[in-house]
Amino acid sequence: MTNTWTKRSALLGGALSFLTVAATGAQLQNPPLVRAPQQPIPVIPPPISVVLRPDQADLLVRVLSQAFTHGFEPEAFAPDAVAPLLNARDGAARQAGQAQLVALTLRYARAVHSGRLPPEAFLEDWGLRPAPYDPGPDFVQAVNQDRLRPWLDSLPPPYTGYQTLRKGLATYRDIAARGGWLPLEGGPPLKLGTKGDPRIAALEARLAVEDPTVAVDAAPVFDEALQQALMRAQKRFGLNPDGGLGPQTLAALNVPVDLRIGQILANMERWRWLPQQLPSDRIQVNIAAAVMSVFHDDAPNLTMRAVTGRPGDETPMLASTIHSIVLNPPWNVPSSIAAKELWPKERASPGYLARNDFIVIPTGDGGSRLQQKAGPKAALGLVKFDFNNPYGVYLHDTPSRSKFASFSRLASHGCVRLEKPIPLAKQLLAADPAWSPEVVDATIAAGKTVRAPLAQPIAVFLLYWTAYVTPDGQVNFRDDPYGWDRELVLRIAAATSSAA
Numbered sequence: 001m002t003n004t005w006t007k008r009s010a011l012l013g014g015a016l017s018f019l020t021v022a023a024t025g026a027q028l029q030n031p032p033l034v035r036a037p038q039q040p041i042p043v044i045p046p047p048i049s050v051v052l053r054p055d056q057a058d059l060l061v062r063v064l065s066q067a068f069t070h071g072f073e074p075e076a077f078a079p080d081a082v083a084p085l086l087n088a089r090d091g092a093a094r095q096a097g098q099a100q101l102v103a104l105t106l107r108y109a110r111a112v113h114s115g116r117l118p119p120e121a122f123l124e125d126w127g128l129r130p131a132p133y134d135p136g137p138d139f140v141q142a143v144n145q146d147r148l149r150p151w152l153d154s155l156p157p158p159y160t161g162y163q164t165l166r167k168g169l170a171t172y173r174d175i176a177a178r179g180g181w182l183p184l185e186g187g188p189p190l191k192l193g194t195k196g197d198p199r200i201a202a203l204e205a206r207l208a209v210e211d212p213t214v215a216v217d218a219a220p221v222f223d224e225a226l227q228q229a230l231m232r233a234q235k236r237f238g239l240n241p242d243g244g245l246g247p248q249t250l251a252a253l254n255v256p257v258d259l260r261i262g263q264i265l266a267n268m269e270r271w272r273w274l275p276q277q278l279p280s281d282r283i284q285v286n287i288a289a290a291v292m293s294v295f296h297d298d299a300p301n302l303t304m305r306a307v308t309g310r311p312g313d314e315t316p317m318l319a320s321t322i323h324s325i326v327l328n329p330p331w332n333v334p335s336s337i338a339a340k341e342l343w344p345k346e347r348a349s350p351g352y353l354a355r356n357d358f359i360v361i362p363t364g365d366g367g368s369r370l371q372q373k374a375g376p377k378a379a380l381g382l383v384k385f386d387f388n389n390p391y392g393v394y395l396h397d398t399p400s401r402s403k404f405a406s407f408s409r410l411a412s413h414g415c416v417r418l419e420k421p422i423p424l425a426k427q428l429l430a431a432d433p434a435w436s437p438e439v440v441d442a443t444i445a446a447g448k449t450v451r452a453p454l455a456q457p458i459a460v461f462l463l464y465w466t467a468y469v470t471p472d473g474q475v476n477f478r479d480d481p482y483g484w485d486r487e488l489v490l491r492i493a494a495a496t497s498s499a500a
Helices: 054-065 091-114 136-144 148-154 160-177 199-210 224-236 247-253 257-271 335-348 421-429 437-446 484-499
Strands: 002-005 019-022 282-286 291-296 299-309 318-327 358-362 368-372 383-387 410-412 416-418 450-463 467-469 475-477
Touching: 054 091, 054 148, 091 136, 136 148, 160 257, 160 467, 160 475, 199 224, 199 247, 224 247, 224 475, 257 467, 257 475, 257 484, 299 421, 318 421, 318 437, 335 368, 383 421, 421 437, 421 450
Parallel strands: 282 450, 299 410
Antiparallel strands: 002 019, 282 291, 291 299, 299 416, 318 383, 318 450, 358 368, 467 475
């Protein structure tokens, strides 16, 4: 399958070119960068009236000049055309300069605080939306109270994940400025002990671009040091760290630096969609990495592998609250799954539904629906975690455990399957003395379907992180399985063009 990225090089920091990325690991080609023409900054009268002191105007000019560090294209908020007006002798020119500076500041404040994607441009599955933000009143108050600097500092997402991506963006822009990296050639897999293959030196040089601990030498030997460096890279890409250069690792290393920058920018934008303060106790699922973490007092205390939606059955981004847990849950089969998958199996092998504990339940409109009874064959396993959302998704157990051993775990119909659901259930029910771990075990063993409301409901966030920074300072990347990075970049480009 071919995953085509089309981006303007001027968009979001001038980083992206038209790229074609073959998921099979075929050689990547970079056509020449196509630069979009710069648009003149329009003279937009501000919706508010303030008079800036010279030092306040200078501060705004400096901040806007650094807007590119947040991933915005340099010309989006560039005050170059405004600065000369601020010191003009003519009073009308100075007033016009201040008006433009205020307008640029307000536009920057909205963008860095809650993103540049208008509500109507969100995909349906992007259920995580930023709260509307009108920076005008805060700006006026900051000017009048001489608190412009604290207000400006408070605008970006107040999260380490965002700030570390800013540093990662600077690192990868510097790599791009130095020419990026050369694609590696395909061939037989390279592994420990291989000698004489010229691709070994190329691999070493490629790894050294992102990993400063790699020493580049001229000896074409795949030694233990090179194997360890390759394993570190594989971990950063979410691949099996087997220490060999196979097709998947080759494809990941051959993703161009411009595309990596695009991933960083897309993920920085998604950080702006989060509330300004996350609940200290929460559950987070990284859809792209298929990992779930429970946070208590803002620190993770339980992490497990997950299985998330396969492309075509995407797990949506959303924020909600888990309000109850169902022990021994039946599965009310969605009509789409019944029509596409289960009824064809019944026709091909009569009795399939009965053998797998499915029953047909009449509906009030004269139709019917399928339900799989609770039990050892139930697709939802022994536990289901319910939270309100318009997509009909939830977290749940599964009797099929093999997928958790895989490094590629996008295989569900959109719900999130959990590797260790019973420990999670016991942790969430611990606040209710009626639901001791022994009672949970006994209830599950009895086989009866029971809903247990949570004494302390917990927030849940389904997020799509394809670029993030680990504590060692390394930017980790995951595939963009749903194409949402690409789509987000394109939609921002369209919104930016229409607003210009």
